[in-house]
Amino acid sequence: CLQWLVEHGADTTTPASNGYTPEQLVWVNNRNHAVEQEWLEAAMKGELTEKKSVLAQEYKLKRWRPEGLDPQAESWLDKNKDRQLWYRYKTGDFQMPYDLPTLQESVAKMDLPRSTIPWPPSKGKPPLPVALLFPGQGSQYVGMLKDCMNLPAVQKMLVTAEKILGWSVKDLMLNGPKEKLNETRYCQPAMFIACMAALELMKETKRELVDRAQAVAGLSLGEYAAVCAAGVLEFEDCLNLVNLRAE
Template identity: 55%
Template sequence: GPTAKDIAKKMGYDDVASVLEKAEKATAPHKYKRYGKDNNARLVVYETGETGSGKNPFEAVKIADYVPGAKKKSAGPPPTTIGLLFPGQGSQYVKMMSGLKDNVKVKEMIATAKSVLGYDVLEICLNGPEEKLEETSVCQPAMFLAGMAGLEKLKQTRPEAVERPGCVAGLSLGEYTALCAAGVFTFEEGMELVKVRGAAMAEAAKTKPQGMLSVAGLEQPVLEKLCAEQAKGGEVCQIANILFPKGFSCSGTTPAIEKLKVAAEKAGAMQAKMLKTSGAFHTSLMEPAKEKLEKALSELLPKMKPPRCDIYMNVTGKKIKAGTPPSEFIPMLGKQLCSPVQWEPSVRQMIKDGMSEFYEVGPMKQLKAMM
């Protein structure tokens, strides 16, 4: 059944532990009296047992009313059935951010990004060159900034979508934007993380020639078999992103990916196109980057907060409920670098869970095109 903490959140009660801590600090030592007219107990538990049992399932929470200072807060309106989706690397383009750079909140983000990165990422977003914007170490911070700026734009037209989203999700890098939108970490903390992630992935991509291939029109088992056939003699070749029905991207060492392109075309693929990326993202070739990223995540973890809305994670394609401790899902961000992104399963699960409206928050409309 639900825990006392779950019920407290649902009913809008203050955190009992926090109130007790404040009461302890504000009260001088005195003799404890639990019963009688001089009772000075801060918290009286007169019925124990599993939360949710008995005639009153909320009894374990309602005792919080006996704590001096505890107040019942308005639960407020429920979450919408709107899903916010954030794109990843590959949706960038020169001149992005041009319509948002003068927004007051966005200006603050731009200043913070410049401070964290040590260079003006807005200048690259606006004027390029394209080759610079496509660099993994630059593109990832740029897309994180663009996604959060897009959230400010959406706030002006659909404030309820931003304030009470039904869920959030992001494709690869976009997962960081989604977590920031859900309140797990601040914009500055998120920028620090994507700075580390982008630099680490760029470095890992230099270990040996690597690449990615977009494949459409083949069933997943067929493509998996083709990948396995190319992954011989020390080569790496595997599905990196499960994007839409019969739509994938594959990553691996360059010789294997080039052979996969030929094999996919022979097998009847509608498309087999090399992508403009420097690395074999979401494969074992990103293991060196995973170690560096996990160190940064571990250092920031104590500051992170539970998400204010549901999140669908890339590694599993499943929901992480609002209020879940970050320690239970943040490790997935490290695994994501070396694991296939379950995007199509995520979207299917969102719809199954009741999401009826979606907003792609960020440059381009690639996620919309895949739905």
């Protein structure tokens, strides 16, 4: 094997790129049956960098190969050099005797239907519980209803609110003016409705969070929204209380 490497121009006087010298590979490495192949691969790739003893390699080859195997090894190397270079490093002129389809081509040819078997439940940690916290007066801003005003439940709330309050919450929240929206008389009913509208939006977009809610709370005015969200009081009753509070 060593002679074959020399004849084919491989550098046989330096160790592998892992830093071990040939002597170390012979006397220390407990995988001597694999050392020769590893060193051969490194030599063929040109990764041997430091000058070391050829005698150690000769000793290793003689020690771990039966006598009379050299001609067979040389013949195999001559026949399979290109194939080994292609198989291990994807280089060289070797070509497979048949076409190998890509992964995508193989999957397309199978034409298998999608599995209808459901995934088993996750064995990981269960999701954390959720608490809903509603803000109070001071969080208001003009336009705060625009992301959810088209939801049927929100439209129904706005119609009910206008009947109870006697003025259009929708117009004030969407168009202002800001000074009027900041007045307690108008701000608190608007904020209560905004909280309930946000809850309806969560039911549409993040239903799993609403279903996992185990607690509701609110800051000052937000306590009314929490009571309503918990189902303790109906929307109309809460809005009447908020309206009295605002006055």
